[in-house]
Amino acid sequence: MAVPGDEDEQRGTFRAAFEAAGIKIDHVWMQYFSIGGMSGLVEVQAYVYGALTLPPLERDLLAHALNESLDAMGVDGRRASYSREVFKDSGDDPHLE
Template sequence: MSHDDSDEALRALIADVMRQGHISTHGLWVYYFSIGGFIGEVEVDAYLHGLMPLPALDEELLAVAVAEMYADT
């Protein structure tokens, strides 16, 4: 699996968990920002729609944020 494939798999997993947990993009972004993320909400939304990549650290922070939010649902 290439780096691009793993990035796409993580993006798809984040989006899937968001759907299952009824987590909004805004809610995810606020949580992500509160744990140290600094990418803007528009960029996060573009990433979630597959329109732009994010640095690996930001992808990981989004994954942590969505996992923690999902665990609280």
């Protein structure tokens, strides 16, 4: 998982999973947009190739869209990481008990 604030590492895991799967960016973008993503296709393309930054929430939605797309296609292997740990052990945080 990427460390909070480490956009380059998160971008790297996204791009590695994206390229390994051979999926098209417009498919990922449609999934991203359908779950609430606010960036346009050109912005997402620019982010993937390092020409633009995105806020953590948008990066996480994009990662989730890719991961869901890969799951739906039955693709095993790499997955995109999130900007923070999504699932925590309840022992780590008293608010999750």
